Each structure stands twice: as structure tokens, then as C-alpha cells.
Amino acid sequence: MATPIPYVRDIEFEYGKIAQVSPMIRRVICNNPGAFTFKGTGTYIIGKGNVAVVDPGPLDDDHIAALLAALDGETVTHQIITHTHRDHSPAAAPMKIATSAPTYGYGPHHGNQRAPKVEEGGDWDFRPDHVVQDGDVIEGNGWTLEAVHTPGHTSNHLCFALKEENALFSGDHVMGWSTSVISPPDGDMAHYLHSLRKLLDREDAIFWPTHGSPIKDPKPFVRAFLEHREEREVAIRKCIADGHRTIEAMVPIIYKDVDKRLYRAAGRSVLAHLIQMQDEERVRCDGPADVESVFDLVG
Numbered sequence: 089m090a091t092p093i094p095y096v097r098d099i100e101f102e103y104g105k106i107a108q109v110s111p112m113i114r115r116v117i118c119n120n121p122g123a124f125t126f127k128g129t130g131t132y133i134i135g136k137g138n139v140a141v142v143d144p145g146p147l148d149d150d151h152i153a154a155l156l157a158a159l160d161g162e163t164v165t166h167q168i169i170t171h172t173h174r175d176h177s178p179a180a181a182p183m184k185i186a187t188s189a190p191t192y193g194y195g196p197h198h199g200n201q202r203a204p205k206v207e208e209g210g211d212w213d214f215r216p217d218h219v220v221q222d223g224d225v226i227e228g229n230g231w232t233l234e235a236v237h238t239p240g241h242t243s244n245h246l247c248f249a250l251k252e253e254n255a256l257f258s259g260d261h262v263m264g265w266s267t268s269v270i271s272p273p274d275g276d277m278a279h280y281l282h283s284l285r286k287l288l289d290r291e292d293a294i295f296w297p298t299h300g301s302p303i304k305d306p307k308p309f310v311r312a313f314l315e316h317r318e319e320r321e322v323a324i325r326k327c328i329a330d331g332h333r334t335i336e337a338m339v340p341i342i343y344k345d346v347d348k349r350l351y352r353a354a355g356r357s358v359l360a361h362l363i364q365m366q367d368e369e370r371v372r373c374d375g376p377a378d379v380e381s382v383f384d385l386v387g
Contacts, residue, residue: 112230113250115133115296116151117129118145118175119148126264129145129151134250136162137163138229140166140233141168141183143168143169143259144179146174146176147179159187164183164187164189167184167189167192168233169193170246170248170258171193171241171259172196173211178211181214191218192216192217193219198244210242210274222246226248238259239283240275241269242275243275247261256290256296260297260298262287262297262310263298264295265299267316269356270357270360271353272359272360276360277364278367278368281314294306295309317361320342324361335358339358
């Protein structure tokens with residue numbers, strides 16, 4: 089029996105409108121809905137007066153204007169970046185021009201710039217003003233964030249724990265509406281699964297994802313994601329046993345209930361599973377074994 093994924097779909101909002109979602113957190117959602125962004129990118133504002141902005145979002149003039157309007161009379165002291173996909177980090181540049189607020193992130197985007205584009209693509213221009221590592225603490229006016237390195241969706245993905253509310257900004261590592269796409273070479277399935285298990289060792293009371301509603305009971309949610317990935321691997325092994333030896337043949341079987349427009353992204357996650365399985369010597373690739381060559385086969 090397939091494990092039900094407890095997606096949260098009750099998000100309520102108006103594009104460009106500021107919403108107070110907790111005593112210390114406000115949110116503005118960008119009008120960029122889509123197959124990989126759900127209702128849009130949720131940018132979070134922490135604190136009052138001197139504030140931090142988490143994931144300023146894409147280069148969208150209306151969204152940037154809405155953020156600046158919401159922050160009128162306040163000072164942005166920090167821009168916190170969970171990772172460098174183009175729906176998360178590019179707005180940091182115009183926001184810095186407008187507010188002088190420096191950026192905090194793990195590092196630039198990695199991988200292959202010529203690789204097939206999945207989701208919104210990488211923000212290759214981003215360089216953090218302040219490099220943040222796992223366990224680093226960032227402090228502001230009445231708030232404290234602890235960085236939690238969670239590679240997998242991207243190698244530079246960070247979650248940030250708001251200590252004052254026992255909350256975790258989970259970026260795209262754990263979203264409130266779907267599992268993450270894991271697209272090699274920067275996406276790594278083994279790292280993703282390890283990062284999910286890392287969150288099970290924490291005691292965060294709530295997750296605030298960049299896409300979707302808050303996750304108010306995180307541990308069962310994370311366990312369901314891990315079980316979901318285990319079931320995907322079982323399905324891949326069955327495809328191989330049934331004689332389906334290419335990703336192109338596997339995807340319509342494994343993702344038979346998924347919109348065909350998402351097959352390309354699904355294929356990337358199958359590839360990520362197969363790379364992990366090959367690295368662990370549980371499958372063998374008869375064709376090119378390096379990731380760059382495989383890109384040519386499944387891109």
C-alpha cells in the first residue's frame with residue numbers, strides 16, 4: 089500500500105499582501121504560481137523594526153515592491169537565503185540596493201550550468217555576503233536563527249531555526265504541498281535522505297516552508313517523505329526486474345498518475361535514485377556511468 093503523503097493545502101493569502109502568521113513572522117507571497125512553486129514563493133519577515141527577510145524571491149517587480157511597501161519604516165538588517173534557485177534568491181540583489189541589507193547563505197549555486205533546466209533553474213549570479221555553515225547562529229533585534237545544512241535538493245540548501253518560536257524555515261527541503269525534486273548533479277538523493285533524517289533528531293514545533301502552508305506536526309510529515317522515497321526505490325527495482333532498463337521507460341510506469349508535463353522532473357528524481365543505488369552497488373549501469381554522460385541520455 090502506498091504511503092499517503094500528508095501535503096498541507098490550506099494556505100490562505102492574497103498576492104502582495106502582508107500576513108502576520110505568527111507573533112514574530114510575517115509573510116508575503118509572490119504571484120509566481122506553477123508546477124514547482126505551488127501558489128508562489130513565500131517570503132518571510134522576522135521581527136519588528138530591525139528585521140530579517142528569508143528568501144526574498146524571484147526577480148519580480150511587483151513582489152519586490154510589495155516587500156518594500158510592507159517594510160516601510162523598518163530596517164532590513166539581514167537577507168537569509170535557504171538556497172539558490174531562481175524563485176528564492178534573485179530578489180536579494182535589488183533588495184540590497186534598496187535597503188543595503190547583506191545576504192547570508194551557504195554559498196553560490198553548484199552543478200552544471202549547461203545541464204537540463206528543472207524547476208525554476210539556478211541563480212548563478214548569487215554570492216552571499218556572509219557565508220553560513222551548519223550550526224552557525226545569526227542574531228538580530230529580538231530574534232536568533234540557527235543554520236541547519238540540509239543538502240539534497242541543492243548542495244547549498246540551508247534550513248534556519250528561529251529559536252524564539254521553536255520554528256524552522258524549511259525552504260524547499262520540506263515543502264507543505266509536495267516532495268522536492270532531486271536533480272543531479274547538484275541534487276543528491278543520498279544527501280537528501282540523510283538531511284531528512286537529520287530533521288527527525290530535532291524538536292522543532294513547526295516548519296515554515298517557502299512553498300505551501302505551515303507544517304504543524306513535522307516529524308510524521310518527514311517520516312512520510314522518507315517512506316515515500318523508499319517506495320519510489322521499490323518501484324524502480326520492480327521496473328528493472330520487469331525488464332525496463334531506461335529512465336524513459338520507467339517514468340510512465342512509476343508516475344502513471346502524474347501530469348505528463350512533470351515527467352522530465354520525475355526523470356531527474358529517478359536518475360538521482362539510480363545514482364545512489366549504483367554508488368551503493370545495488371544496481372549496475374551498462375551504459376555511461378558518469379553523471380554528465382547520463383544527462384545526455386535523459387535530459
